[in-house]
Amino acid sequence: MINKRIAVIGIPGKWSTEVLADHLEAHTGFRCVVDMAEVVLELDTGRLRYRDTLLNALDGVIIKKISEAYSPAADDRLRMLRSLEASGVRCFSAPGQVGRLINRLEGTAALASGGVPLPATRVTESTDAALDAIQAFGKAILKPLYSTKARGMVVLEAEDGIDVNKQKLKTFKARHGLYYVQKFVNLGGQDLGMVFLGGEYLCTYARVADDTSWNTTIHSGGQYQPYEASPELIELGRKAQSCFDLNFTTVDIALTEDGPVVFEVSAFGGFSGASKGCGIDAAEKLCDHVLRQLEAGQ
Structure with missing residues (x-):
């Protein structure tokens, strides 16, 4: 003991x-x-x-x-x-670092400042500016600043018309107060979760969507599968997580026609994906990591 x-x-x-x-x-x-x-x-x-x-x-x-x-x-x-x-x-992880990722805007702003490729994103309180972004993107996702597992996200399409989208935007603003509008990225039915422990790469799993949802979250019926990430992709995940100082995290990455993009870095990381997708007991590894840090006085 x-x-x-x-x-x-x-x-x-x-x-x-x-x-x-x-x-x-x-x-x-x-x-x-x-x-x-x-x-x-x-x-x-x-x-x-x-x-x-x-x-x-x-x-x-x-x-x-x-x-x-x-x-x-x-x-x-x-x-x-x-x-x-x-x-x-x-x-x-340190509360100050976790706090940077609780708010979606602060987390993705840090990634953008770190030169990490992200989907095109506009943040504004202006309904007219949000409508302009939807028109420019063609298809967009409206995201709450505080949410997980795609909860509260709304897909908007320019072809639905200005009046329809304006009403959806106003309904969203009444609840959330700020528009975070991100260009819709075709996931091809899957995205990736890249796991890091103490800044070191652990594994990558895929979240594969079912036929009923635009997103791949397990909450919406997605399934975990193993994935063999390339060295270049691992380096992208490493760059994204290095924008923060977390003991354990997961980087969400999508593979698009224009190359990989990062959606977010998790404030806490998930054990289930590592277990079901990679066969790795990440909880045990995190426990060992913490004990080593405390024993070494680091």
Whole structure:
């Protein structure tokens, strides 16, 4: 047994959270899954408590999932964890880095600044400017700034006409406030998830869509399959994830007629794709990585 007390920040009962907690318990004898909805931050003392556990007394925490859905509230939870990090508790990954990816605009702006190829994208509050982007793209996807698994995304086509698209845009704006309009990319029925651990390449899997959805997410019926990535493609994924400093992540890549493009870098990465698509227990590997970092004092 390794004498370390490491908690998992996640969703109690969810497979990815629990399997990581299982591996940590097997190595350390300590198990703690933290639901951020029940964490209390004492601003006068700087202490964070989860039920009867003082998080400041732990050796580290692994942030597997900050909430069921991305929202500005997730940013608030990360700010609380920054207080924990400031007290000397190691966080994997660092809350500040995770926070850069919770908001879609901040994450993709960092990728664009890093010279990573992305689908053409326009961000605006102007309905007229958003309509112009749809006309220029021909077909576009309207994306909420806070969402995962394609939830809340709307496909818009120029041929549907200005009046139809204007109404869809106004409905979207009433809920989300800002237009993030991205040119529709033909995925050819699949996209890729490229997994990195501690900045090093681990594996690549494909998400293959069913016949009923424009996107490939498992949430919409997609299936995982193995994929052998080329060295050039791996280098693209490495470049994308290097825009951030994450202990574990997945880079979403699409292969288009004009070459590969990156959709996003995941704030947390997924264990299921690595397991079902590549036969790799990424939770075990992340656990080993964290323990090595803590043992080495890094």
